[in-house]
Amino acid sequence: MTELRSELKESVRIISGNAACAWAARYARVQVISAYPITPQTTIVEKLSDFVENGELDAEYIRVESEHSVMACLIGASYNGVRTYSATSGQGLAYMHEMLHWAAGARLPIVMGIVDRGMAPPWNIWADHQDVLAARDTGWMIFFASNHQEIFDTTIQMYKICENPNVFLPAFVCLGGFIMSHTQQPVHMPDQSLVDEFLPEVPKNGWPHFFLDPDRPITHGNLQNPGGPNIDPSCWYYEYRYLIQKAHENAKQVIIDVAKEYQKKFGIFHGDLIEKYKCDDAEVALVSIGSLADQAKIAVDNMREEGYKVGAIKLRCYKPFPTEQFQELAKKIRVFPVMERSMAFGLIGGIVSIDLKAILYQHPKHPFVLPVIAGVGGRDVRVEDQIEVLKTAVEMAETNEFKTELIVSGLHE
């Protein structure tokens, strides 16, 4: 079996985004998989079943009865210090929400593909980021891939980031339902041996802080009192929570380093926390996540042909948020339109735009954030729509007048 796996040679495969997820998990030699089917994630778990049953991937595959159990299984497995993988979408992610907190709170380096889809009702199975953004504050790192190559590369990188002892956090690698999961693109895959060299070895004796070993009996997750000065200094709940925050801060440099190392080894770079496109002289930069970020490059090129100084920013990593990068960009960029497939109900804009506003609020240059909702439930977002938003932003930059009303692009009249 081991022989078969090490035979994987460098190749280019024309595959779906979902297949890219499954191939990456195989390359990472995940040891335990648990999954429950949901459209549009299903072909990932089907492909992984094939890999395992054909003897191409030496993993335990637990086919559970619900997503709550998916995450419980991965938590149990990961507590043994083994490498784990799963994938889900929309309702499935919501159903396992309780366990998402558990995985992050226990600091388990679980990696999960999220094929984003709209939350019901009414039923919707197409690209929409409401599902994963509702898990924003669970402690998971959140990455968005914008093409199939990036899905593959990010998933592999993720194990190196999550398993870094200064991080020890779980992570989502997101791809838009159908628009990425079910379309085909060429994906370059390296020699297995190179991936083996790149990824850390899973420690034989597990990671020290989460390990189930009868010779080292540890009770995990005891109840803790609130504690406080002069009350009970042995209460650490608050401190544990704070350490999750610290881990997110630590992760920022690790993400940058891993992206660089990956580039050096495999010659591919998708950005670190963000990817900038023609931002150097830009006054306006369109911020987006997932496939919209790839398409934004076309919109920028079109605008540039007409002489506009615009650029695009792909938010590759949403959690930890690329705060420092945006603060740097804001020294030159006047307006950041944020076009996204989600809604921060009751606020003005999508969820990412709210966060961007928050981190730029006290910026000395007072840049504008222009929230734009687009493509909810997988509705088509055309290059023209992105151009229109860019033009609105350019106008704002020129007139220095901020538009307060929410722009909802592509809504039926």
Next chain:
Amino acid sequence: MVKLKELIKDPVAGEEYFLKGNSSCAGCGGELAFRWIMKALGKRTIVVAPASCFNVTIGLYPRAGPAIPYLNMAFAAGAATCSGIVAGLAARKKLDPSMEDITVLCFAGDGGTIDIGIQGLSGAAERGTDFIYICYDNEAYMNTGTQRSGGTPFGAWTTTTPTGKKEHKKNVPMIMAAHGIPYVATACAGYPLDLYQKVLKAKKIKGTKYIHVLAPCAPGWRFPTEQAIEVGRKAVQTGMWILYEIEDGKMTLSGPSKNLLDKKNRKPIEEYIKLQGRFRNISPEDVKVLQKWVDRQWEDLKIRLACQS
């Protein structure tokens, strides 16, 4: 049944894996059961405890009563976490053969088993996860202050059934037996040696093993703390709780229950319920309803036993 004399000779049985000074209430049936279960399972055991009193009785951080790896877990997630641990151990065994021979135990309350955890439990049993699932049944959500569960008997007071529960107890051991798993047993904290023996047996069997232990709860059932054993035994002697094993589908009655198929040998349930404040306000009519339900459990058993032979 094992004799106390034999037991004393067994070095494992002499060990305590749930240490003194834990935070259990005085006279806790669940704690007694857990200590005996761990005596049978020994050191090389990993325990998962979904939300229940057993996330509290183990002691507040940094104190911990369990002398074995012990994982506090989300309420509905006990069984699935065990599936994950078993898979994780299987993966580790490939690198480190010393991981062999570890027993994985889920120790869950009636709420975590009968109600919120039943989906995960059923899934794990259907998958045949190689672990032991033990429900300690104190017949209510005790950790949150005695609210009714699917395990609360008809007529019993709880804080959410202030005039007595209107529905009967759910029969989860038989539901588990319907999964076709190799071993199902019931036990009672009032008969710890019977429990010990059943756990020893379960440990040797591969696949999913399910043991359902009635665990009297002094504060929840409202009886004096020194009477936990007495109350547990009365539950068995009146036939309210039946001790049996189902091995590869074949049922046998065990312990005192062996002689209770004939109704004449069973004490009236009044002898059991009168010991407990939770039945204080039950009406004579409702006692009859409960007695009828008990008798029906036995009639069902009779049919099953007759069909087997």
